Amino acid sequence: MGSLWHGFADMGAVTDNGSFVITRGEGVRVYDDAGNEYLDATAGLWFTNVGHGRQEIADAVAAQLGTLAHYSNFGDYSNDTLIALAERVAAMAPVPGSKVMFTSGGSDSVDSAVKLARRYWTEQGRPEKRIVVSRSKAYHGMHIGGTALSGLPPNREGYGPDFVPDTQRIEWDDAKALLGLIERVGAENIAAFIAEPIIGAGGVYLPPEGYLSEVRDICRDHDVLFIADEVVTGYGRIGHGHWFASGRFDLAPDMITSAKGLTSGYLPMGAMIAAPHIAEPFFAGGVWWRHGYTYGGHAGSAAAAMANFDIIEREGLLDEATRLEGDLQAAFSPLADLDAVAEVRTGLGAVTAVQLADPADAPAAVLRLRKAGVATRAAGAGALQVSPALVMTTDEVNELAVRFTEALS
Numbered sequence: 001m002g003s004l005w006h007g008f009a010d011m012g013a014v015t016d017n018g019s020f021v022i023t024r025g026e027g028v029r030v031y032d033d034a035g036n037e038y039l040d041a042t043a044g045l046w047f048t049n050v051g052h053g054r055q056e057i058a059d060a061v062a063a064q065l066g067t068l069a070h071y072s073n074f075g076d077y078s079n080d081t082l083i084a085l086a087e088r089v090a091a092m093a094p095v096p097g098s099k100v101m102f103t104s105g106g107s108d109s110v111d112s113a114v115k116l117a118r119r120y121w122t123e124q125g126r127p128e129k130r131i132v133v134s135r136s137k138a139y140h141g142m143h144i145g146g147t148a149l150s151g152l153p154p155n156r157e158g159y160g161p162d163f164v165p166d167t168q169r170i171e172w173d174d175a176k177a178l179l180g181l182i183e184r185v186g187a188e189n190i191a192a193f194i195a196e197p198i199i200g201a202g203g204v205y206l207p208p209e210g211y212l213s214e215v216r217d218i219c220r221d222h223d224v225l226f227i228a229d230e231v232v233t234g235y236g237r238i239g240h241g242h243w244f245a246s247g248r249f250d251l252a253p254d255m256i257t258s259a260k261g262l263t264s265g266y267l268p269m270g271a272m273i274a275a276p277h278i279a280e281p282f283f284a285g286g287v288w289w290r291h292g293y294t295y296g297g298h299a300g301s302a303a304a305a306m307a308n309f310d311i312i313e314r315e316g317l318l319d320e321a322t323r324l325e326g327d328l329q330a331a332f333s334p335l336a337d338l339d340a341v342a343e344v345r346t347g348l349g350a351v352t353a354v355q356l357a358d359p360a361d362a363p364a365a366v367l368r369l370r371k372a373g374v375a376t377r378a379a380g381a382g383a384l385q386v387s388p389a390l391v392m393t394t395d396e397v398n399e400l401a402v403r404f405t406e407a408l409s
């Protein structure tokens with residue numbers, strides 16, 4: 001019996017059946033330990049925006065580690081690669097003049113934003129603004145903060161009462177529910193509302209037309225901070241020339257949480273981006289925010305992010321995401337006619353879900369897909385995830401849809 005404890009797994013089943021061992025990745029393909037090839041439908045866990053096997057990123061990281069692996073970003077310490085990266089991320093941010101704090105991943109970014117929301121209101125003399133509102137189907141990582149904000153009941157169960165008591169949830173697609181909650185609980189008690197522009201791990205649910213700007217306006221009208229969790233949608237996946245969904249939908253969030261596509265997963269890194277009015281009290285002098293992570297702003301990860309951005313810009317991958325939005329919709333929409341499929345959610349950014357009619361079929365479907373040469377997984381309740389690297393060609397998308405059709409017919 002092996003010693004490795006997988007995340008999100010029935011370890012009894014993994015022990016009985018063995019691990020699925022990926023040994024190599026190249027472009028939009030990965031290979032297992034028997035040499036079988038798979039189209040990577042999910043870009044790992046939504047992160048490999050530039051595809052696998054980019055020697056250029058490996059070289060940039062090696063050069064950085066050989067010069068300075070990491071030191072510290074606490075107090076006045078920093079590193080030159082990180083300073084350059086912060087300028088680059090700030091320039092991508094939808095709100096000019098934003099400040100960027102780097103973290104070790106998405107869950108760190110969410111914790112940072114939620115803590116900053118409450119810390120910000122304390123600075124404003126309104127410490128009673130404590131409640132953070134999230135949505136059904138939401139996934140905000142698995143730290144204690146993200147667990148308390150989760151809109152996926154199985155991810156919250158088994159721990160007793162909420163770790164973080166000051167949270168509230170509303171239905172994911174009903175802007176009026178936010179207004180109702182604010183009226184019931186009182187804006188004077190609410191610090192922030194957090195939402196994924198496109199719900200990812202909860203099963204790929206696209207926002208109803210007008211929903212995002214409506215909740216944004218409600219937040220603004222009631223002095224509730226708006227946190228856009230762009231861990232999945234950030235750094236190009238949403239297309240149309242925008243680095244963030246917040247840019248595409250003109251949301252001007254108070255904070256953005258991000259990770260994944262920041263380095264395309266070559267090394268762990270996240271970023272919490274704060275609009276200038278949120279950062280201002282902490283930059284004015286005399287105020288400390290006693291928060292940070294040892295590996296937040298790791299120099300090696302920063303080098304990976306810089307090389308990753310070079311590739312995204314050079315290869316025009318923001319435009320490729322726009323193409324993929326159309327390609328995925330064209331290739332996958334017909335799968336809705338299969339008996340095994342309830343619906344296909346597609347047509348916004350480089351993400352799609354093939355929703356199984358019976359979510360209980362998901363484990364078997366994932367194995368059939370694997371036999372057909374597709375690496376994917378079920379998100380939410382039986383939603384097969386399709387979120388390829390932004391370098392997947394139209395032909396490869398069509399081939400992916402053929403393999404899905406074969407496996408699900």
Ligand code: PLP
Nearest residue numbers: 105106107139140141200229231
């Ligand atoms: N927020 C969202 C929207 C995510 O999809 C994820 C991970 O999938 C996270 C936060 C947590 O990120 P991480 O797993 O890097 O901690």
